[in-house]
Amino acid sequence: MAVAMMSWLVAIPLLGLATGLRTFTSMAVLCWYAHLGLLPVDGTWAAWTARPWIAIAFTVLAVGEYVGDKLPRTPNRTAPAPLIARVVVGGLAGSICATALNGPGLEGVLLGAVGALLGAFAGFMIRRSLVEKIGCADWPIALTEDAVAILTAMFAMHVVTG
Numbered sequence: 001m002a003v004a005m006m007s008w009l010v011a012i013p014l015l016g017l018a019t020g021l022r023t024f025t026s027m028a029v030l031c032w033y034a035h036l037g038l039l040p041v042d043g044t045w046a047a048w049t050a051r052p053w054i055a056i057a058f059t060v061l062a063v064g065e066y067v068g069d070k071l072p073r074t075p076n077r078t079a080p081a082p083l084i085a086r087v088v089v090g091g092l093a094g095s096i097c098a099t100a101l102n103g104p105g106l107e108g109v110l111l112g113a114v115g116a117l118l119g120a121f122a123g124f125m126i127r128r129s130l131v132e133k134i135g136c137a138d139w140p141i142a143l144t145e146d147a148v149a150i151l152t153a154m155f156a157m158h159v160v161t162g
Contacts, residue, residue: 011159012097012108013115016090018153020077020119021145022069023086024062026093029153031055038161039100046096066146070139077120090116097160 019026027049033039034050041047048054068074075082094112095105123145130141 008098008101008103008107008111011156012094012111013118014152014156014159015093015097016112016115016117017119017122018149018156019090019093019112020086020116020121021123021149021152022062022065023082023089024058024065025146025149026153026156027089028055028058028062029150029157030093030096031058033157033161034096034100039097039157041096041100044099046099049096069146070142076124078124083117083120086116086120087113090119100160 015026015030018029030039031049032055034041034046035052035055037050039049041050077083077086091109091113094108094110094115096108097112098105098108127138127141127145131138134141
């Protein structure tokens with residue numbers, strides 16, 4: 001019971017937060033957990049996440065995002081289109097986790113989407129502030145943010161899978 005409550009209150013919003021930092025990281029990690037049989041999605045609408053080509057596709061999207069994030073013409077994550085994508089993907093990841101925990105998908109959607117909003121705005125402000133305070137180029141902070149997104153998503157999935 002305590003693990004399920006912790007999953008709902010901590011892990012799903014953290015998964016959303018990772019989505020707010022990097023849109024496809026949470027889904028890539030989630031799909032690998034499902035593919036490896038660690039996330040119980042068999043027999044549910046979310047069973048598609050356990051297919052190896054889905055995990056590979058989200059991993060390719062995540063790597064592409066890591067590269068694209070470093071390019072000068074990439075829009076801010078708080079611009080309407082990137083922000084909507086993060087909220088939708090965060091909600092999807094939350095719903096999949098909720099389904100795996102035999103819980104209501106709508107609550108997972110809400111927790112994941114709120115986490116994605118928090119991650120997007122907090123990540124944007126923290127990254128901008130660090131670049132200004134340290135006085136360095138943006139890319140070292142962006143690389144650190146990539147690592148934080150990956151580790152946060154992995155930690156969240158570890159909590160979900162117990």
